[in-house]
Amino acid sequence: MHGLMQDRPLSLPMLMDGMENRFSRKHVTTTQLNGTVSASYGEVAERIRRLAGVLDHLDVPAGARVGTFGWNSQRHLELYMAVPCTGRILHTINHRLFTEDLAFIVDDAADEVLFVDRSMLDVVRPLLDTCPSVRHVVVMDDGSPTELPSDPRVHDYESLLAAARPVGRFEIADERTAAALCYTSGTTGRPKGVLYDHRSIVLHAMTLLMADTFAIGEDDTVMPVVPMFHVNAWGLPYAALMSGANLVMPGPVMSPERLVRSMEAHGVTFAAAVATVWRGILPHAEDADLSSLRRVVSGGGGLPVSLSRAFHEKVGLPLTSSWGMTETSPLVCSARVPSEQSRSLTGSDRVTALADPGPSTVLCSLRLVAEDGSPVPRDGRHRGELQVAGPTIAAAYFGGSTGASAFTEDGWLRTGDVATIDPLGVVRIVDRTKDLIKSGGEWISSVELENEIMAMPDVLEAAVIAVPDDKWGERPLACVVPVPDSGLTAESVRRHLSGRVAKWWIPEKVAVLDRLPKTASGKFAKAVLRASMISAKS
């Protein structure tokens, strides 16, 4: 028997009610290259309705992908709402990827329109010739002097908005309708798209409002430093609109010094960024008045305890860790000291505890699985692959042809991370099953780097491993066995990679070795290699 409750979908148009009624005087403030702009949610809602009219005007059909190359800004926020609220799919793109990957992603998504911050135009220019799906490019002028391409497909955001006919009513009848698309590099070579639906985005935002997660509320001022092209800025823009919190958007002005100044000027209470960014902010935090901050979240990779301690000393509150993936919306775990430990864990012990990912949010189920598939006890000691299930977790990749191995037969996501879970539910990540390097919050695929290096005629074998790095968390280290007497040098490897992979993927260190350790089955024994290289370094 079915219940008799109203059939109201969990969909993004729900958020318009708050923006237009309860929270119409709350605001989003964006730092641009040419100054700071602020708008009330009432005004933003009006612009969202006009932007919806722009999409109609550009003849973008329901279900079509609308790509964005944008910093964190009010306009990007408008796209976050207008695109999915009208049944189109918001496809946020990481402009820092290598051109070849960008072309692949835009092609794979078949983006019909690209919305591009003017300061990112140079990244998009090469795509105009190679991506036939792109019918329109809408430039968002962020004060950059970058020249506009002379191409009939190029439009100006504000001109289109001014001329648009606002859309009065948004309706997404089926909450499983696709809303947003993000690509992740994942384990294997090609980036894979994760297709979120309205339901998953609304449920995810709801969890961010919970007291034991981020506790985002109407009296918060939220600063997503984490980019809006990075898993929906961890859902923070939607959480802010849902709760009525103010938003502070750093725009293209991402220098640590300016970020700190912005937090201070706008009374930011909640900020989230990858550890690398927090490390950069630290030296500037000392002289600033950051007393408005109530919570600072680090995510997108391990949080070094030393960094959190230093932050605690200088700013007066610890960084709190979190854990998630593009495939998980992303938030799965949010650091918290369980009540049973809150008396015993004080001071510096507490800071240390908050550097672990912590317990899962209420919608995520976790399990640990041993290599042979058997369950691993939650005793805080035994380790296993962390697997996740829930309505905010991906079931497959966009396109569907690749990445099936990321999902178990019973529908759980294999995270590729090896973890322990203690009896209070606190998760600790202890290793990775996948060959990926997390540098500054972004993935670098060791497999891709290896393929490129092994393509050199002078290379016999190559293995790329992650090594700890103070600034970036991890950096790739290439271990190369040359063809005897070929005269291969570290520099020639680096030169070869330049132009073949994104600049920031290129390893600073290339070790030229006689041989690589192998497992019994003939695979590179990366754990052995990592241990020997790291101990060799120290």
Place this chain on the structure above:
Amino acid sequence: MHGLMQDRPLSLPMLMDGMENRFSRKHVTTTQLNGTVSASYGEVAERIRRLAGVLDHLDVPAGARVGTFGWNSQRHLELYMAVPCTGRILHTINHRLFTEDLAFIVDDAADEVLFVDRSMLDVVRPLLDTCPSVRHVVVMDDGSPTELPSDPRVHDYESLLAAARPVGRFEIADERTAAALCYTSGTTGRPKGVLYDHRSIVLHAMTLLMADTFAIGEDDTVMPVVPMFHVNAWGLPYAALMSGANLVMPGPVMSPERLVRSMEAHGVTFAAAVATVWRGILPHAEDADLSSLRRVVSGGGGLPVSLSRAFHEKVGLPLTSSWGMTETSPLVCSARVPSEQSRSLTGSDRVTALADPGPSTVLCSLRLVAEDGSPVPRDGRHRGELQVAGPTIAAAYFGGSTGASAFTEDGWLRTGDVATIDPLGVVRIVDRTKDLIKSGGEWISSVELENEIMAMPDVLEAAVIAVPDDKWGERPLACVVPVPDSGLTAESVRRHLSGRVAKWWIPEKVAVLDRLPKTASGKFAKAVLRASMISAKS
């Protein structure tokens, strides 16, 4: 295009994961007539699985209604989970209703099994003969000496549990599956059932965890004083299990003094009750150490500012109001001072503001509608009928034949309350469109009372109105016009009602009048009557 997220239902079995893993050492403590019992959530989860086995053993089919007559207790909590987690429908029944209404409700729901606290057995005894649907009565021994009926249908809860075969896996594939049923007296005579589904219960519990709602978290100890037969105890048991908060259940021991002692002994941080109960607690709060309390919620009727002020003075924190109905799961509004006002509203002004229902939760949409159907502005001055929509709001009544007028053509619930909404979303209830009296948090139908009184041969006309009452919030006042020279007295009216309606419905005051004011269309002008009677009193 559909998103590619996992198809995981929002259903109560989700909560078992937390009980069995993360929160297995958190606990529920129940005061019984014969002492206090406590059990960990791990133990309770085990008993829930056994109780599921009991339902199988009693051959209760999926979709069947399982009635409960119970105080707030661990066993009632077990029923809250085991019944819906196995696809049956939990039907909580208010034992304080009149026998005739109870018989109607059990019949209308066609309850197959009744779970009854031993101290409530006398209420259930008459139903055994009149309600043919009831195949089993399971007695939960709460230490009361009440005699057991000698009836083959009667079983003992603990004996059944001990013999049961635990159910290992709960699965509710469709989140719209009915989970719970509560009856409300509503406007017209007969009680009407509201049929919640798994989705609505889970979503409602999620909102209680939000920072701007009740902010219930793992470090809370929650005491639902509001009965578990009263709209799922406002969702608090489910919110506690979802968040891992401890629960303190008062059982049948509901004297204000004992409630205060319980809060003190168990370090209760969050408690919720109707205003009448808070009023009773007030004199006992003074000598108690209630410093563990962080939030006290009043609901189920208006919260007098004077009461909240007195509570603030004696206990150090204000009562916070809330608003909802059986039809709304129930929480729609939860008192909160919006950030724009939090600087200006301090001290006693803040206490006053928190006595209003406040802003709505994130899943509820509100609107005000004038009598002619036109929209009313949210300016804090204009008033209109409050209408509500959302996934936690009823779309129809159980059985479906009655109460259709409670819903608009476009699917909103007419609440029957007249309200204003200010630009920050704060709701204030200013009047009622319906003829109901809210006494001690429970509805009394003036229509039913009038019908009973007008059935007296000596009565010409009768109108029952609500008058303010210090203890109960409101009490009914019967205004009666006798047949001339019939010699009708107030006492004869009260005597007539005794045995025809529940004892607590009987008006303390019966005014014998010459005539009743009427509207142009000939209806009783209750507003005029109310005004004249209240001014006559003072």
